[in-house]
Amino acid sequence: ELKVEQNPLFLSMQEGKNYTIYCNYSTTSDRLYWYRQDPGKSLESLFVLLSNGAVKQEGRLMASLDTKARLSTLHITAAVHDLSATYFCAVDETSGSRLTFGEGTQLTVNP
Amino acid sequence: IAGITQAPTSQILAAGRRMTLRCTQDMRHNAMYWYRQDLGLGLRLIHYSNTAGTTGKGEVPDGYSVSRANTDDFPLTLASAVPSQTSVYFCASRDRPPIRPGVEPQHFGDGTRLSIL
Numbered sequence: 734e735l736k737v738e739q740n741p742l743f744l745s746m747q748e749g750k751n752y753t754i755y756c757n758y759s760t761t762s763d764r765l766y767w768y769r770q771d772p773g774k775s776l777e778s779l780f781v782l783l784s785n786g787a788v789k790q791e792g793r794l795m796a797s798l799d800t801k802a803r804l805s806t807l808h809i810t811a812a813v814h815d816l817s818a819t820y821f822c823a824v825d826e827t828s829g830s831r832l833t834f835g836e837g838t839q840l841t842v843n844p
Numbered sequence: 845i846a847g848i849t850q851a852p853t854s855q856i857l858a859a860g861r862r863m864t865l866r867c868t869q870d871m872r873h874n875a876m877y878w879y880r881q882d883l884g885l886g887l888r889l890i891h892y893s894n895t896a897g898t899t900g901k902g903e904v905p906d907g908y909s910v911s912r913a914n915t916d917d918f919p920l921t922l923a924s925a926v927p928s929q930t931s932v933y934f935c936a937s938r939d940r941p942p943i944r945p946g947v948e949p950q951h952f953g954d955g956t957r958l959s960i961l
Contacts, residue, residue, distance in 0.1 A: 766949050775934065776887075778949035821886060823950075831877065831902060832950060834886040 739835035756822035764825035848953035867935030
């Protein structure tokens with residue numbers, strides 16, 4: 734059974750600081766997704782990582798994938814308040830039929 | 845605007861009642877999914893469908909049923925609701941090509957907030 738674990742689960746940071754959210758998963762996969770969810774809202778796709786060593790960047794967020802370590806990271810550079818949200822990683826089973834989500838990391842960026 | 849429509853947006857339901865949550869997408873995606881979201885547990889897959897006419901069980905299927913009569917619609921039915929089914933339910937879809945399935949992310953609806961009393 735595929736397990737996906739994120740840490741930290743809660744993150745409070747100051748504006749302008751850098752931080753990394755980690756996503757570990759338990760079985761072989763080369764497809765990993767990051768989503769953002771604002772309170773009371775739906776999930777928005779941020780990144781799709783499809784191979785070992787994949788790196789994607791959008792604004793202050795950068796995601797990477799190490800399939801050998803079964804680890805993905807979401808790095809936040811110079812955080813701003815607008816990045817406050819819950820971030821989920823999700824891993825595709827090798828069959829490609831379904832995603833398993835991590836518990837989510839609730840990020841709060843304080844002025 | 846193309847996307848996924850879920851209905852109702854919220855509902856309060858008495859235990860023991862039957863309830864169907866509706867999900868319609870207009871993107872012609874072949875795969876559709878139902879998740880429930882509970883605090884501290886992330887999203888858990890209830891049922892999925894890789895193509896019209898087929899369905900599969902997810903992580904937490906008990907107490908739920910689905911059907912996929914056509915590409916666009918994927919209703920979720922609670923035959924006899926129980927309080928533990930109080931949750932936020934999200935429908936999702938994605939294009940799942942036969943070669944390299946999984947290259948597209950799932951797209952989510954706005955959710956249905958369901959309270960069972």
